[in-house]
Amino acid sequence: MTQETLKTDGARLTLFWDGPEWDARPTATLGEIAFTSRAAGAEVLTRAVQKVKDAGLTRVIGPMAGDTWHSYRFVSESDGSPAFLMEPKEMPQARAVFHAAGFSSVGQYFSARQSLAEIGAPPPETEAFRIETWDGSDPERLFRQVFALSCQAFEKNAFYKPIPDNDFLAMYMPTVPMLKKELILFARTPNGELAGFLFAIPDYAQGPQSDTVILKTYASLTRGAGRALVHACQISAKALGYKTLIHALIHDANQSAERSEKEGGKIFRRYELLGLRLND
Numbered sequence: 001m002t003q004e005t006l007k008t009d010g011a012r013l014t015l016f017w018d019g020p021e022w023d024a025r026p027t028a029t030l031g032e033i034a035f036t037s038r039a040a041g042a043e044v045l046t047r048a049v050q051k052v053k054d055a056g057l058t059r060v061i062g063p064m065a066g067d068t069w070h071s072y073r074f075v076s077e078s079d080g081s082p083a084f085l086m087e088p089k090e091m092p093q094a095r096a097v098f099h100a101a102g103f104s105s106v107g108q109y110f111s112a113r114q115s116l117a118e119i120g121a122p123p124p125e126t127e128a129f130r131i132e133t134w135d136g137s138d139p140e141r142l143f144r145q146v147f148a149l150s151c152q153a154f155e156k157n158a159f160y161k162p163i164p165d166n167d168f169l170a171m172y173m174p175t176v177p178m179l180k181k182e183l184i185l186f187a188r189t190p191n192g193e194l195a196g197f198l199f200a201i202p203d204y205a206q207g208p209q210s211d212t213v214i215l216k217t218y219a220s221l222t223r224g225a226g227r228a229l230v231h232a233c234q235i236s237a238k239a240l241g242y243k244t245l246i247h248a249l250i251h252d253a254n255q256s257a258e259r260s261e262k263e264g265g266k267i268f269r270r271y272e273l274l275g276l277r278l279n280d
Contacts, residue, residue, distance in 0.1 A: 002016070002017040002018050003015060003016045003017065003066065004017070004051075005032070006044050006047055006048055006051075007044065008040050008043045008044045008047075009040060010035070010036040010037050010039075010040030010041075011034065011035045011036065011037070011040035011041045011043065011044040012032070012033075012034050012044065013030050013031070013032060013033045013034070013044055013045070013048060013062075014030070014031050014032040014065065015028060015029075015030060015048050015051060015052070016028060016029045016030070016031060016064070016065065016066040016067075017055070018066070019061065019064065019066060019067065019159075019161070020067055020068065020159040020160060020161035021161075022059045022061060022106070022159065022275060023059060023277075025057075025058060025059050026057055026059070027057065027059040027060065027061060028052045028055070028057050028059070028060045028061075029060070029061050029062055029064040029065070029066055029067070029072075030045070030048055030060065030061070030062030030063060030064070031062060031063050031064050031065030031066060031070070031071060031072065032065055032071075033062070033063050033091065033094050034094075035091070035093050035094045035097060037093070038093055038096065038097055038100075041093065041094055041097040042097050042100065042101065045097055045098065045101050046101070048060075049101065049276065049278070052278065053278055053279070057278070058277065058278045058279050059275065059276075059277060059278065060275070060276050060278065061106060061159070061273060061274065061275040061276075062098065062103070062273075062274055062275075063088075063091075063094070063098075063273075063274075064159075064273065067159075067161040067163060068157070068159050068160065068161070069161075069163050069167070069168065069171070070171070071088060072088070072273060073088045073107075073109060073249070073271040073272065073273050074088065074091060074094070074095040074098070074271060074272055074273075074274065075088060075089070075090040075091070075092075075095075075269060075270070075271055076095070076108075076270045076271055076272045077269065077270040078090065078268070078269050078270075079268045079269070081268055081269075082205065082206075083205060084111070084203045084205050084206075084212070084214055084246055084248070085201065085202075085203050085204050085205040085214060086214070086216065086248075087111070087205075087248070087249070087269075088249075088271060095272075095274075098274050099274070101276070102276055103274035103275060103276045104274060104275065104276075105272045105273070105274060105275075106158075106273055106274065106275035107158060107159070107251065107272065107273035108251070108252045108270065108271070108272050108273075109249055109250060109251050109252065109270065109271040109272070109273075110249075110250055110252065110257070110267045110269065110270045110271070111246055111247060111248050111249055111250070111267070111268060111269045111271075112246070112247045112250070112260050112261075112265030112266055112267045112268065113244055113245070113246055113247075113265065113266050113268055114234075114244065114245045114246075114247060114260075114263050114264050114265045114266070115243070115244060115264065116234060116237055116238040116242060116243055116244060116245055117243070118264050119231070119234045119235065119238065120231070120262070120263060120264070122231055123224060123227045123228050123231055124224075126224060126228075127190065128189065128195075128222055128223075128224065128225075129187040129188060129189055129190075129195045129196070129222050129224075129225050129228070130187070130188055130190075131185055131186070131187055131228055131229065131232045132185065132186045132187075132188055133181060133182055133184065133185055133186075133232075133236070134181045134184035134185070134186070135181065136181040139173065139176045139179070140169065140173065142184065143168065143169055143172050143173065144165060144169070145186075145194055145197070146172075146197050146199060147165050147168045147169075148165075148194075149194055149196070149197055149219060149221065150168075150217075150219055152221060153219035153220065153221060154219065157251075158251075159273070175201065178201060178202070178204060179201060180201070180202065180240070182236045182237075182239075182240060183198075183199075183200040183201065183202075183213060183233060183236060183237060183240075184197075184198070184199060184200070185197065185198040185200075185229050185232050185233060185236075186198075187220060187222065187225035187228060187229055189222070194221075195220060195221055195222035195225050196218065196219060196220030196221060196222060196225035196226060196228075196229055197218065197219060197220075197229070198215070198217075198218035198229040198230065198232070198233050199216045199217050199218065200213050200214060200215045200216060200233050200237065200245075201213070201214050201216055202214070202242070203246065210242075211241075211242055211243040211244060212242060212243065212244040212245070212246060213233075213237040213242045213244070213245050213246070214245075214246045214248050215230070215233060215245055215246060215247050215248060216248055217248075218230065218233075218256075226255075226256070226259070227259065230259065230263065233245070234263075247260040247263070247265045249271065
């Protein structure tokens with residue numbers, strides 16, 4: 001990942017030159033943002049945008065640390081509750097600086113809470129797939145499977161960009177000591193092919209005795225598998241004694257948004273990704 005870090009007195013950001021395409025054009029992204037004042041932030045942001053212009057690029061988005069596999073999005077609305085594990089940090093000052101520089105929303109997202117006291121009816125039975133729980137062995141193989149299916153399931157998403165599998169492993173293997181096998185689920189076809197997965201993790205940001213599980217991500221290639229995986233996660237989390245399930249970081253236009261509402265999810269945080277078109 002080609003990148004360059006810019007600093008001023010009181011602000012820094014990293015300019016990633018090889019971001020995902022936007023409008024079918026090469027795009028730079030701005031991530032790893034830290035502004036201690038609006039003036040310092042505006043100065044470093046102006047420098048970054050000028051560098052993008054000078055390089056002949058006409059698209060820049062942020063905050064995004066290179067791609068959607070890494071950290072991206074600003075918090076745009078909140079009920080004031082503490083951040084959950086792996087959630088984007090609130091940066092109202094930086095967000096205001098981006099808006100003042102002409103950036104506007106190019107993607108909107110939310111997180112919602114669901115009480116596990118209110119689990120809906122199970123989905124209809126099917127012979128198209130079966131739900132399995134991870135057996136806890138060979139975590140590298142687990143994440144390689146998750147990565148391979150993620151690439152297929154997400155390749156048509158806005159701002160998708162492929163990354164090497166080893167980069168994905170470098171992000172997720174450090175989480176292995178925190179995983180609970182009961183919250184890692186697979187959907188498999190009768191011949192054993194992977195049809196979907198669900199990755200959930202306790203919200204350790206609350207501490208070791210957290211009563212909340214984060215549904216970090218799920219994806220499926222077979223109709224109905226996503227719904228079945230979510231229901232299985234709800235049942236498993238409740239059996240483990242958890243009280244709340246967070247539907248984390250869902251795109252407003254994603255089918256998961258509709259599923260979250262049907263499952264009783266109550267939105268408590270919203271996020272946005274910002275973009276700037278240059279020289280159009």
